[in-house]
Amino acid sequence: MSRVLLIEDHHTVREGLRIALTRQGHTVEAFETGEKALAHLSAAPADVVVLDLMLPGMDGFEVCRRIRANQDLPIIMLTARDDDMDVVAGLEAGADDYVVKPVQARVLEARIRAVLRRSTTRAADPVALAEERHRELTIDRAALVVRKDGAPVGLAPTELRLLLELSATPGRVYSRQQLLEAVWEQGYLGDSRLVDACVQRLRAKIENDTTAPVYVQTVRGFGYRFGPL
Amino acid sequence: MTRWGLGLRGRLLLAFAMLGLTTTALVAGVSYGQARTVVLQKAQDAAVLSLVDEVTRLDPVRELPPSPEQLNAIVAALAEGPDAAAVLYRDGYASSGLHPSEIPQPLRAEVRDGRVVWQRFSRDGTPTLAIGTQLRTKRPDGSTEPTGIEVYRLHPLADEQHSIDQLAALAWSTGAASLVLAVLLALLAARGVLRPVSELGRAARRLGEGDLKTRATVHGSDELAGVALIFNQTAERLERQVGELRRMEADARRFVADVSHELRTPLAAMTAVTDVLDEEAERLPGDAGKAARLVSQETQNLAQLVEDLIEISRFDAGTAALACDDIDVGAAIRATLRSRGWTDQVTIALPDRVLAWLDPRRLDVIVANLVGNALRHGAAPVTVDLRAVDGWVEVTVSDYGPGLTPEVRDHVFDRFYKADSARSRSEGAGLGLAIALENARLHGGTLVAGNRSPHGAVFSLRVPRGGTA
Helix, strand or coil: CCEEEEECCCHHHHHHHHHHHHHCCCEEEEECCHHHHHHHHHHCCCCEEEEECCCCCCCHHHHHHHHHHHCCCCEEEEEECCCHHHHHHHHHCCCCEEEEECCCHHHHHHHHHHHHHHHHCCCCCCCCCCCEEECCEEEECCCCEEEECCEECCCCHHHHHHHHHHHHCCCCEEEHHHHHHHHHCCHHHCCCHHHHHHHHHHHHHHCCCCCCCCCEEEECCCEEEECCC | CCCCCCCHHHHHHHHHHHHHHHHHHHHHHHHHHHHHHHHHHHHHHHHHHHHHHHHHCCCCCCCCCCCHHHHHHHHHHHCCCCCEEEEEECCEEEEECCCHHHCCHHHHHHHHCCCCEEEEEEECCEEEEEEEEEEEEECCCCCEEEEEEEEEEEEECHHHHHHHHHHHHHHHHHHHHHHHHHHHHHHHHHHHHHHHHHHHHHHHHHHHCCCCCCCCCCCCCCHHHHHHHHHHHHHHHHHHHHHHHHHHHHHHHHHHHHHHHHHHHHHHHHHHCHHHHHHHHHHCCHHHHHHHHHHHHHHHHHHHHHHHHHHHHHHHHCCCCCCCEEEEHHHHHHHHHHHCCCHHHEEEECCCCCEEEECHHHHHHHHHHHHHHHHHHCCCCEEEEEEEECCEEEEEEECCCCCCCHHHHHHCCCCCCCCCCCCCCCCCCCCHHHHHHHHHHHCCCEEEEEECCCCCEEEEEEEECCCCC
8 A cells, every 4th residue: 555664663562563554554664773764765765654753873853854855755753642842853853743652553544644645635626727826936736846936845745735725825824723634634633733843844945034934924823824925 | 815915015014014113112112211210300309409408508497486578588599490489387378489279288298297208290281390398497406307387399390391302202203214214124125035936936837838948047045046946946857857758759759650651662562453453353253352352442541541640740740731722612622522422422512713722632631531521420411511701711511410429529630539439440540530630720720520400510621711821
């Protein structure tokens, strides 16, 4: 079904997740260290990465950054409930989503499906064939390509989905919950920090000045909106 | 307060005033009396001697009875200055400034017997000394004999009385001054005693209020300083013991947290495969299938228990943090019910667009706990109401079950408390409501348990709309 790269240092947890994900129909490559996983990834592509943050040697954040530096494949972090700061750091390092350990196989499976949908599905609106122009930014909803001043911008699937969602109706304010529902498929039980972290990463890629964003603007107390330009 | 309703200050003042008054009265009284006696005695002696002396120096009376001229001459010689005099012989008399009837009768009787006598009496309000004697005549052999001529002189003691009055006035003013001094001294002493006492009182109150670092100031080395010293030693011991207890409690809590964290890894591995077990249980024969389902179910319970313990540890350690967001509370509650498949079992009254600044995950934990409990322990219909009152959001979860007995109500938020141990053994460890309460408090809100009329339990969550952040 899809190729999952699993990085988890605890043998039994790794084995348990490997069994569970394999049963769901995924092809699972499991590694105990980030170094081994990165070496493998450079040779054989994967569709999604499931990454434990607490790793011996190179830690999960560094692994996350290295993957992000080369590829836009979705990354799901495995974290403990009381590692709130780690969650923030992991999201800033580029992770798309996170699940709290101990995690049941069906919960992890649902998250994997959600991130995969973001990277594969096309825009729902078939009418928008032409490229949209928003100042220097060009958004091609059909080809899922974003250009800035003509040069393609490398966006991770979640960042792209967020931009597509916001730019579909420029000027409309979206609450974090609405964005969680639309992009992460999590709604009210999701973590709004997912949205905030993703907005930060998106701004770093498309804004000229991240301290004074023009494309993705914050509406204090409500959420975010695209423009007005 | 005290036996007489007086404070320490009042009692000290009273004692000092009494002491001052008594001492002054005693000293002034005795010296007044003594001085009066001495002054009067001296005046009296002088007056008597002077009369006797004057009488002997009078011209001797050659023959008896004396002629009125002679009597007049004697009176004239004796009545000098303010003094009045009288000379009596049988029925005849001569006087200056007084009538013979004014002379006290007992005096006359003694004078007739030949003695020199004196007596003090009040004459028209003036203390007066009356002195009486007989004129004596010399015999040829040199001895003297009384002539029967009585001589009296009244000597007013006005000057002496004036001196004595001055003495009395002096005694009074000295008494008043010493009373004032005594009161001042009493106030000073009271201040000296009362300041350390009230300082000690304040220190004791602070200690009682839980400020175990409180120490009293030790002034000097008197008994009060001793009390302050003992107070300080006691406070020190108390602080040490409480510190020890707190340290032990913190150790115990850290132990629970550490154990919970250690349990997490094996549980993570087991949890990952519970779905596999559940699916395979369908195909496993008889007891093997039941065993697989049991292991799966209990693994999830154990995982929940460990997560609850870690959560409680974080509240205890004060490291629980809010991740707030603008929440449509009604929508959040619906999401909680939907995600647990409770939508059909719960009656809801949730107005739209009740916005609040809350941590959605923690709100989910609270609502899920309350509704879960109502479904398990109460009876249908379970209702969830949402109201916005002023700056607060109120979520009420109620059921139509038997309600809470007073005993249950008092302990329902205690950790590991189970109202019905036989029934709820497999339904969570009893940390749910404790965690819900901590979550409510973290938001600066309250969670209270009660009963509704006619029967059924009600749990009310109140949290500020703006949050505490």
